[in-house]
Amino acid sequence: MLYREAGEFKSTYQADQAILTIRQDRWFMWALLAVAFVLIPLVSSEYWLGTIMLPFLILALAALGLNVLTGYAGQLSLGTGGFMATGAFAAYKLATAFPELNILIVILMSGAITAGVGLLFGLPSLRIKGFYLAVATLASQFFLIWMFNKFGWFTNYSASGVISAPPMAVFGDNFVTGPYATAEAKYLFTLTLVVLFALMTKNLVRSNIGREWMAVRDMDIAAEIIGIKMLPTKLKAFAYSSFLCGIAGALWAFVYTGSVEPLAFDVNRSFQILFMIIIGGLGSIMGAFLGSAFIVLLPIFLSNAPHWVGLNIPVDLISHIEFMVFGALIIFFLIVEPHGLARLWQLLKEKLRLWPFPY
Amino acid sequence: MTIKRIKTSIIAAAVISGSLVGSSATLAMESQFIGSLVYRTGPYAPGGIPWADGFADYIELLNARDGGINGVKLELEECDTAYNTDKGVECYERLKNKGSTGMPAVMPLSTGITYALLDRVVADKIPLITSGYGRADAADGRVFPYGFVPPATYWGGADIAINYIASQEGGYGNLKGKKIALVYHDSAYGKEPINTLKALAAQHGYEFSEFPVPHPGLEQKATWLKIGRQLRPDYVLMWGWGVMNATAIKEAAAVGFPREKFIGVWWSGNDADMVPAGDAAKGYKSLQFNGVGSDFGVHKQIKSELYAKGKGSAKSAENTGEVAYNRGLQSAFILTEALRTAMAEFGNKPVTGEQVAWAMDRLDITDARLKEVGADGLFDPIKLSCADHLGKGRAKVTQWDGSQWVAISDWIEPNSEMLRSMYEESAAAYAKEKGITPRDCK
Numbered sequence: 001m002l003y004r005e006a007g008e009f010k011s012t013y014q015a016d017q018a019i020l021t022i023r024q025d026r027w028f029m030w031a032l033l034a035v036a037f038v039l040i041p042l043v044s045s046e047y048w049l050g051t052i053m054l055p056f057l058i059l060a061l062a063a064l065g066l067n068v069l070t071g072y073a074g075q076l077s078l079g080t081g082g083f084m085a086t087g088a089f090a091a092y093k094l095a096t097a098f099p100e101l102n103i104l105i106v107i108l109m110s111g112a113i114t115a116g117v118g119l120l121f122g123l124p125s126l127r128i129k130g131f132y133l134a135v136a137t138l139a140s141q142f143f144l145i146w147m148f149n150k151f152g153w154f155t156n157y158s159a160s161g162v163i164s165a166p167p168m169a170v171f172g173d174n175f176v177t178g179p180y181a182t183a184e185a186k187y188l189f190t191l192t193l194v195v196l197f198a199l200m201t202k203n204l205v206r207s208n209i210g211r212e213w214m215a216v217r218d219m220d221i222a223a224e225i226i227g228i229k230m231l232p233t234k235l236k237a238f239a240y241s242s243f244l245c246g247i248a249g250a251l252w253a254f255v256y257t258g259s260v261e262p263l264a265f266d267v268n269r270s271f272q273i274l275f276m277i278i279i280g281g282l283g284s285i286m287g288a289f290l291g292s293a294f295i296v297l298l299p300i301f302l303s304n305a306p307h308w309v310g311l312n313i314p315v316d317l318i319s320h321i322e323f324m325v326f327g328a329l330i331i332f333f334l335i336v337e338p339h340g341l342a343r344l345w346q347l348l349k350e351k352l353r354l355w356p357f358p359y
Numbered sequence: 360m361t362i363k364r365i366k367t368s369i370i371a372a373a374v375i376s377g378s379l380v381g382s383s384a385t386l387a388m389e390s391q392f393i394g395s396l397v398y399r400t401g402p403y404a405p406g407g408i409p410w411a412d413g414f415a416d417y418i419e420l421l422n423a424r425d426g427g428i429n430g431v432k433l434e435l436e437e438c439d440t441a442y443n444t445d446k447g448v449e450c451y452e453r454l455k456n457k458g459s460t461g462m463p464a465v466m467p468l469s470t471g472i473t474y475a476l477l478d479r480v481v482a483d484k485i486p487l488i489t490s491g492y493g494r495a496d497a498a499d500g501r502v503f504p505y506g507f508v509p510p511a512t513y514w515g516g517a518d519i520a521i522n523y524i525a526s527q528e529g530g531y532g533n534l535k536g537k538k539i540a541l542v543y544h545d546s547a548y549g550k551e552p553i554n555t556l557k558a559l560a561a562q563h564g565y566e567f568s569e570f571p572v573p574h575p576g577l578e579q580k581a582t583w584l585k586i587g588r589q590l591r592p593d594y595v596l597m598w599g600w601g602v603m604n605a606t607a608i609k610e611a612a613a614v615g616f617p618r619e620k621f622i623g624v625w626w627s628g629n630d631a632d633m634v635p636a637g638d639a640a641k642g643y644k645s646l647q648f649n650g651v652g653s654d655f656g657v658h659k660q661i662k663s664e665l666y667a668k669g670k671g672s673a674k675s676a677e678n679t680g681e682v683a684y685n686r687g688l689q690s691a692f693i694l695t696e697a698l699r700t701a702m703a704e705f706g707n708k709p710v711t712g713e714q715v716a717w718a719m720d721r722l723d724i725t726d727a728r729l730k731e732v733g734a735d736g737l738f739d740p741i742k743l744s745c746a747d748h749l750g751k752g753r754a755k756v757t758q759w760d761g762s763q764w765v766a767i768s769d770w771i772e773p774n775s776e777m778l779r780s781m782y783e784e785s786a787a788a789y790a791k792e793k794g795i796t797p798r799d800c801k
Binding site: 050156 | 446453474479548550574792
């Protein structure tokens with residue numbers, strides 16, 4: 001009754017091509033953005049903004065990147081952590097070599113550098129497919145981390161191999177990195193970037209590039225027969241995916257933690273992000289955010305919950321319970337909806353359309 | 360509003376506040392909150408549990424015996440990091456504003472978490488105390504006003520190891536032409552000693568070679584074949600972590616490298632790492648920045664005050680002598696001494712992180728004080744200043760006899776002059792990169 005497109009007529013091509021064609025969807029999205037940009041910074045504590053929302057947004061961006069490659073173009077990748085590290089180290093080298101550069105430029109350039117690295121590691125994808133490609137990208141994960149550990153140049157010869165972000169401002173005194181950046185500034189900066197890139201990705205996957213990716217994903221031979229060139233299509237997916245992952249890595253190192261060692265981007269990070277898109281939904285922008293919320297927020301919620309209800313449980317027991325509940329929930333969701341949380345969201349909307357008179 | 364409604368809301372409020380806080384909130388007004396980041400779960404839990412038990416036991420001892428510090432009760436809350444940096448940051452943020460004055464200091468117990476917190480503690484004005492880990496150059500208090508590294512750093516540890524080797528060989532002069540290898544965990548932590556060992560190699564003329572072991576370090580066959588059959592060094596040093604330690608010791612035994620010439624840093628010297636290596640570990644040596652065993656006065660008090668009454672944190676009183684347990688005691692001791700110093704200045708009430716940082720700048724743990732608490736020989740005296748956030752940085756060499764650690768040297772002091780200039784150089788580079796103006800310590 002409330003959520004129904006009946007009576008909404010499109011009179012222009014523009015309206016027909018809009019991302020959200022149903023009015024209620026548009027309202028919902030505007031409301032969501034208003035909550036994210038205005039309400040959350042107003043009511044949240046520093047703990048919520050800096051410790052919960054920031055990693056959620058940054059990892060959602062990385063999941064978005066991986067979703068382009070794996071969900072849309074069908075190229076299974078385990079190199080996400082390596083690409084994030086590339087972004088982080090590129091940003092560090094740029095920021096220390098050219099201190100006058102604006103942080104936005106540093107982050108975009110580190111994304112571009114990561115895109116280049118992604119292109120390089122995407123080359124084998126023309127010959128290697130499926131699980132074998134996963135193993136090939138796993139090699140990039142280990143190679144990149146090893147490289148940043150091995151060569152002192154990447155860390156400006158720091159004794160420990162740890163990189164640390166200099167204080168940088170977007171404009172004027174609005175620091176987003178370093179000790180004097182406020183949680184609000186960090187959050188809004190990250191949120192703006194993530195929203196812009198999500199919008200860009202959404203449009204990209206609706207364009208002919210995105211359609212080529214999906215054609216390759218669904219059946220590569222058929223795609224080739226209808227005239228899609230394999231190599232450029234796959235490489236575009238690798239480049240764009242690495243671009244987003246690189247930016248996520250740069251944000252992680254600069255805005256979230258401030259200092260980071262290569263081990264922060266080890267293979268576990270790659271798995272974490274792969275699980276996000278599997279649970280969130282392959283081939284869905286919404287899925288990247290839902291998956292990130294599930295993987296990042298749920299454990300924090302589970303480990304805090306006993307305190308909130310006033311139970312005094314030893315910390316090791318809380319940790320173990322957290323693992324068990326988390327694992328059980330993953331299995332539950334994959335049984336209920338193998339296509340991820342995004343599919344559940346879609347089903348909910350379908351049901352809502354018919355409500356209250358289902359047939 | 361009807362009377363019934365008021366009544367229900369009052370009852371509801373009472374129930375909510377009662378269930379939420381119970382006894383702790385009423386005490387929180389005058390008790391000192393202490394947040395402790397521990398890892399009782401995860402892949403490194405065997406080393407993390409005794410530390411957490413030691414830390415908790417010392418705090419509980421003060422509460423049980425003295426009613427806290429100067430009448431201020433201590434309220435300890437743990438948060439489990441599982442040695443995971445993401446979780447550690449979340450724990451820190453969760454705990455930092457608890458209690459009436461917030462967390463007085465943070466001891467993250469992990470290199471990764473330490474680095475992730477470096478910026479945050481400056482903004483939050485909470486001292487970051489990393490005992491025997493973290494950034495060695497935080498010894499320069501001018502650049503790191505909130506970073507403290509007593510009682511020892513990795514660079515100091517490397518120097519102490521070479522110092523010990525020199526004394527075994529009959530003086531630094533005999534080091535010339537000797538071969539010393541370093542087996543290290545390929546991470547920020549493992550790489551810390553390399554620069555020091557290289558500088559010392561240039562100074563004393565020993566031949567230095569490095570062997571990185573990728574995380575987690577379960578596969579070291581090739582490394583040890585190269586060490587044992589090809590290079591045949593005179594001494595091997597190890598900066599290992601977790602399961603890597605026991606594996607390295609077993610592989611050393613397999614290639615017949617004498618364990619007496621195999622010296623690990625303190626994190627390669629946990630009891631939990633020696634037991635899995637079995638007989639292979641016999642004779643293996645390790646640096647320790649604290650004494651070993653459970654025969655000290657403080658242990659006796661903990662046993663009688665806590666374990667005899669069933670209040671101890673560890674499974675049984677037997678566990679109170681483990682090296683990691685003693686380190687937990689030491690961390691709690693350093694923190695509570697800093698709290699005492701802060702209370703002496705700011706009054707006997709809960710203190711803030713900033714006040715504890717002030718106290719850490721003036722921390723003076725003397726021999727007499729150590730005797731008083733029954734820890735002489737267990738801990739080394741520490742005296743810090745505004746510029747010096749390390750102290751003497753001494754450590755002992757201990758040897759595993761098959762069932763426990765035995766101290767085989769007295770406190771060894773590192774070459775402070777050389778290290779001090781290295782700390783300052785590294786700290787200055789950090790300050791430049793981060794745009795920090797070093798504070799004036801006059």
